[in-house]
Amino acid sequence: MKFKVPFCFSLLIVIKHVSPIEIWTKPYFSTLLPCSLSEEEINSSFLEVNWFHKGLGIAVIAGTNVIHIKEGFSVDQSAFSNGTFSLTVHNTTLSQQGEYTCSIAYNNSELYSSNITVIILAPPSLTSLSTMVVLHRENEIKCLAQGFTPPLIYFSWMKGGEEVRPPRPFTAVNHTSDGYFWAVSSLALTPTAEDKYINFSCVVNHAALQKPLAIELPLNFTQLPTVTLSTIPADSPSSPLTLSCDIEEFYPKEITVQWVQNGSILPDPPLVLPSPGGTFRTRHFRTLNKEERERSGEVQCVVWQPSVPEPISATVDLFITDTNEEGIVLTKSAKASVALMIISLVLVLLLCFGFSWRKRDEKQKSLSVSGIILPPRVIVGQKGRVTVSVEGRRVDRVQTTWFLNDKLISDTSQTVTEKGPLLPPGGEVGYYKLHTQRPLLSGNGSTQQLLSSLSFIPHLSIHKGAVFKCQVSYMGKDKVVVERVSDKFTLLAAPKVSDIQLTDPADSSGIVTLTAQASGFHPDIITFRWFCQGGELSPVAPPAPLSAPRPDAQGFFSAISQCKLPRTELERGETKVWVTVHHMALKQPITRETRGFIKRPHVSDIISYPAASSHSPKDPLIFGCEVTGFYPPDISVSWWRIIEEQDEEEIEECGDIWGPLLTHPSTYRATATLRVESSEKREREKTRIACRVMHCSLQEPIERQWQNSHSDAPSIPSSLSVQWKKWGIGVFSLTLLGGHPKAKLLWAAGGATLSPLVSTESQVEGEDGTRELKSVCTIQRSSGRGGQTDRYINSQRNRHTHLTEEAVTNCGIDGIEIVDEKDDGEIKMEQKRPGTPAVKRRREGEDEESEDEKKRGKESDIPMTNTVNVRREDKGGSESLRVSVEITHPALALPIYRTWTEPQEES
Structure with missing residues (x-):
């Protein structure tokens, strides 16, 4: 067994080192570690391959x-015969991650070495x-x-949808028993009363996500009490002493109160009462x-609250209390002096009482007015409310007036609805509704509380940069007692995010802009973040006019973000790309995703119509449906017969598919048709026809079932008429x-896919008065490697004339027959219809054309010629030429198609 390595033995001692490789995998997945050698031929029996993991040998291969x-x-x-010695790690665990080394030696000399690092990705889970x-x-x-795992993780914190701490890298060092990592992130804050209505979120980002x-952390609030300890004077130091412990303004209701004397706890039952502002109060006595x-x-007096580690306490020293009580014992003369002083004071008060009577009401009119409370988030188009609290003895005589900046606000809720226009032509300033709650008794019972509120719907042109003012006065008085002005508030409007648009490359680089x-x-x-399977993408700068957010006439902003990827990644439909849009008006970011150019088809309902224009009950039926908006163009259609909702069977004749036709960039459409004979038509009341379309974008086929319909159609020939002229120019015609x-x-032409053509139409009146x-x-095949039609016409020029009986592929349509051949090489073809006599040929001795031939020649002189190239470079040859015409008419339920296919070259 041999394969390729360097031939010269002197070069074998040079070690070929490969750059380190990182392979990311999931726990318990199988992982392939590549190791291959591609050089000149040598004898494989001298090869030795060793695999190491963290320096320990795990595999040894000698030869084969x-x-x-x-x-x-x-x-x-x-x-092994191809020089590939890859290692597969099964059920990868944490102990199997780390560095692997593949070493290949030839004749005891190291020839090749590569390092591969396996990293396991496990996503985190969040807990508050x-x-x-x-x-x-x-x-x-x-x-x-x-x-x-791995230990690097990013924590960030959100408050009410706004980022309060950006993502920070954190390397965890804590391990669990199974080897995975854990980490804790904390956020320091000093909460206020407004934070009760705001959500806090902890967000993590990790390579496995x-x-x-994100996880929301609803806050549980505790308000510490105010503790006051006092004594109730006793008659003498030897009599019992009563202590009073006042505990006020605490939350929640549950507290524990202990009495402690010199470190010893004295038991006492609690008594809790409600207090103003939603808090509670209680008073404890100890005698x-x-x-x-x-x-x-x-x-x-010691007060404990749940989840608060330190208590709140108040202390009284009995020694000081007893001393004070002893010091206030008066003699008889002192008592007489005190009585005389009291009588003098009473006389003075009686004299002043008349002067102070008129001012009594004014003293009762002292008011405590809070600041204007704004909603935590002011969203454009969503109702909000601002509130002022007024406390005093006579708040029943108080009135409030609201202003936007310096413009008086009136109640418009009767004339402007919440869902109607906020700027009617009558000069109003939007939707406002005034609320005044009747006075309520405050906590101590001596004063009353009044709440004045204003509901409004924020509008950008009205409320941007504005402030609310509230003036408090007494009824019937012009004097303003108190005026409160709100802070400026930020108007929030959530963005509307479009789907990801893909733009074809403008050059040969093959880079697609998303x-x-x-x-x-x-x-x-606003922030855009792009992600792809495997990590985050870097956005590219958009064109100069679109590089920054732009305001429109109403003051709202718009922005775009772009990134680039190779078209080959997107055409496969496997690469998932998504973008997240972050804005302070959003509680959660908006996500849009795409899987590239792959597009799901839309399938119309099935429509049937007669195959012939006679509308005879014996005529076959044509079933058809349109498939539009899909990519890539590969698509399959199957037809099924369903009987009484129980059984179904696939129809052997799969019908025809016209197309796919390129309609838009990266979008195709096609039409599927099925011819059903009359015998099947008579049984259609208990039989239904189903069309199932399958595409790579679908996990399950799309099914449409036939709904019975009928419509008239114009008379359409069963085939196309074709004439071939010099240089491979074909004139195709159809008469309705x-x-x-x-x-x-x-008209459309092409090979596996079709492209639209330019044609001309003329309407005349026939001999029988029919229009x-x-x-x-007219089409011309482009120059290059000649197709079958070019070779066919060249054979006619070389006088090797032969007839083509089946040039059209449609079932049941006769072919094209050569009916004329001229000396200059021009060939004329005409459609042969069943039942018509053969067209007379002009013999070689005849010099003049008949009137009909001249007329036909004149009509075929078309000024526009379409160039069609069906050559496919990837296969090194060319496809058969198809020419098709789609006929649409209001009387037709679906388009009708007539197609001519280039004849195959005879051997």
Whole structure:
């Protein structure tokens, strides 16, 4: 056994090193490691091949014999004769990844060496670890990625669809028991009340993932309480002492309260009540008996909350409390002085009471007004709401007025609907609806709370860069008590993303441009990321006018992104390409994908019509359906007969397929027809016909079943008329009888696929008054390696004349017969119809043509000649020429086709 290696023995001592190769695979998949040698011929019995994994031998091959190979590996001995010694790793595990070496020696001299690194790809899974946070304190939320390899992974964090931390590379060093990696990523944040309505997401990117993996982390909020500890004065230091512990503004409701004296816990049942702002409050009392008061020291009120490691506490020193109580014991003279002072104060208050009476209402009118609360996300076209909270004693007499910038806002909800136009011609400024909630008692019961809200639908031209103002005043008063102005808000509009468009290469490079377009978004910051099976693609810069987002007349932006790939990758239909579009208006990125130029066919319903224009019950039926919009052009059609919904059988006559015809760049269409004889037609009420179309883009065939229909059609000849002139020019014609309005004809020619041709039509009135539509198409086969038609005509010029009886391939149509041959080499052909007498030939002695011959010659002089090339370079030859015409008419349910096929050369 021999194969090719360098012939000169002096060159055999030179080792051929191959660049290291990386092979990526999945766990428990079989992996092929290539190793081949292609040089001059030598004797294979002097060859020795060794495979190593991390320096340890796993396979030894001597000549054509496998001397040793470890379990879990195999080689293909049938490929040794071609110099191929590839190694297959079965059920690849983590222990089998790493560097492999293939070494080939000839006559004990190393001839070839290659290093291959096997890397296993396992995608991660995500789990949330910590989502409990405390308001207004720094917290950490964590997510866990586990079960992945290799260890390099990228973590990023999203807040409300916006990226708050970009992807960062992280190399995991933690292993699980099975050898896979895990890693934890955390995000530090100080949450506010607005974060209660915003979603946080942890996103990871890994080499084993086709697209980023994300998990949402809904936050569980905790609000720390305010703890106040006070004492209720006792009659004497020896009497029991009551302590009051006030715990306010905490969330959630569940808390644990402990009384601690000198480190010892004193039990006490809790009492929890609601508090303003959605929080809770409670008050705990503790009465110390005489013995407990004598212990003295510090008394603490300690509050524990779930998931909060440190408690909140308040402390009172009993020693200081007792001292203060002793210090306030008054003598009789001191008590008299105090009483006199109190009487004086009462008199002063009575004198001032009359002056303060008028201002009493004003004191009750003191208000506490919050800032304007904006929605967390303002989406164009989606209803939003802004709110102001007003607290005070007399909020029932308060009124609020809203402004957009400095323009007064009125309630337009009765004249402008949510789904209607936001800018009617009446001068309104859009959709607004005012809401005022009736006053509610606040937490302490002495004040009331009023909520004033404004619902609106954001519009870019109205609200871009605008602010809301709310003025608070009393009813019947012009004076504005308080004015609040909102922050500027960012209007968000999600992009509309088109499908990926593929553009044919403009030169011979074979590089295809893939384009994705996003439109109708705001603001103008947008990101496109392209991916292909195997990794992320680098986008290319689009043309200068399209390189940056462009605003339209309404202020919305549009942008495009492009990348390039070889056409050969996309034509196979196996390479998946997708693009993700990221924008702050999106909670999740939008994805569009394509598998290249491969396009799925669309199949019309089956329509039947009589095969002849006589409409006799004995006439056969023609069934047909159109297949459009597919690529590549290879397509198959089968016809089936279904009987009473139970049995089905494939019809042996598979019918005909007209086409495929190139209609658009990389798009074809075809028509499938089936001829059914009258005997089958009589049974059609209990028999149904099905057409099944199969294409490489389909996992299962597309099926259409026949629906009974009937329509009239013009009289159409059963075949084409053909005339051949000098230099291989063919004049094809077809004459239609009757029919109104005028029929449409489309000529096409080619080999395996067809291309449209240019033709001319003329309409005349026949001898019997019937209108005749004559269509003529002239073609010339392009120069080069002559086809069968060229050789056929050359044989006529060399006086080797012979007849062709079956030149047309359609079933049941007679062929073309040579009826005239001129001295100058011109050959004339005419369609021979069944039942017509043979056309008279002009003998060699006749010099003048008849009037009919002159007329036919004049009609065949067509000014436009179509050049057709059916040569196929990949096969080194040429195909048979096909010329076909498609006839469409309003009276026809489906187009009718007449086809002429180039006769095969006789040996």
